[in-house]
Amino acid sequence: MPRDPRIHPRKQPRQVRAELTRRRILRAAAQVFAEYGYAAGTTNRIAERAGVSIGSLYQYYPNKDAILLELTAGHLESGAAEADRRQAGEPPGTVEGVMRAFVQASIANHLEDPQLLRVMLERTPRSQELLDKVHRYTEERTARTRELLRSYPEVRVQDVHTAARIINATIELVVHQVVAEHEPVDLKRLEDELVAMFTRYLTAG
Amino acid sequence: MPRDPRIHPRKQPRQVRAELTRRRILRAAAQVFAEYGYAAGTTNRIAERAGVSIGSLYQYYPNKDAILLELTAGHLESGAAEADRRQAGEPPGTVEGVMRAFVQASIANHLEDPQLLRVMLERTPRSQELLDKVHRYTEERTARTRELLRSYPEVRVQDVHTAARIINATIELVVHQVVAEHEPVDLKRLEDELVAMFTRYLTAG
DNA sequence: CACTATTATGAGCAATTATTCAGTTCTGGC
């Protein structure tokens, strides 16, 4: 039975050791969720892995969901930052270049910890807060992609907005699925085919 | 703690009413899983929804996982049957026709009960039996698609196998995601853009 | 050192849940 975080606000760390504890808990949670999944990743297990008592965990997180929420927020933010970095660095001259940058960023992002990502995807639909966060992120990302596509005259699709959505969703989901599979996958091949698919789609004569 | 089904085999119905009970339980499980998710979809709730005592449920299913396994198996089988039907009916002359048939079949399949499907996707990675089943199904489907693509001379991609994988994964995942979203989506538009993407990808000059 | 605020502890509570089993009811063949 989750409690209302407004009634049970998490404590703000004022000493260094508190901040350290918080970080230990978060790292442990990432490992435990990745290893056991959300349901079997119990708060006691997380505390144990962090080398911290269960009480400490609840001083910084009002409930279990809040932990995954923070992990997910971190992932989204680092993903957005990565995308910004790649885009600001050098504006790729071609549509293919843009698509390749997208795909590469996604593959890199998913290689980090596919199992944890899976838990995030699993859990998202059941948590309103997560849902909202992911939704906002997705919308902004779609809008950006759409405008980027608009800036290339050679892009000719019926509906740029839908195209942007499909491309982003495809990258996110397909890369995740393929990377998370147990069999070894030729990532270069995956990258090339995805890039080819998007490029031909967008710039068809 | 799931028990070994070999030790606790489910009973084979010998009377009509038993078969009816089994079916009521399965239908109720589909509803309850879709409504509450896997974790909160308790066996007691399923039994209650089915209008059957909890004991009856355990006479036909050794544990909770077995129920979802049967539901998933049913979904896969009906999906495969649907694909066969569409393909056997009339061989579409163009690549675009084939892609459209694929996309339409998937959309139809997902409109049925997106929420239940989500639970299946959620749960699959945690159940070895489910994992195997889905894996076998995916492999066969990929092989079929690959051979189909090979039969069209105008299909020119670097790696037909990877192409088949990407196309199937994209259809499955993107359609699911878009359909499961709460916002109303223009399905015709989704269909058109997906078909365009695949067709241009496959038949690029 | 002494004192207060901050942080850490962990036994245990309350609630939930999958599953069992001893007993009851029903069905269909004779």
Add this chain to the structure above:
DNA sequence: GCCAGAACTGAATAATTGCTCATAATAGTG
């Protein structure tokens, strides 16, 4: 109508788990 096996029942069990709170340890301050 009788009865053996099939089907059904649901209270009870055993285990798990999120989370609390009274208490203890520690840090920073003067």
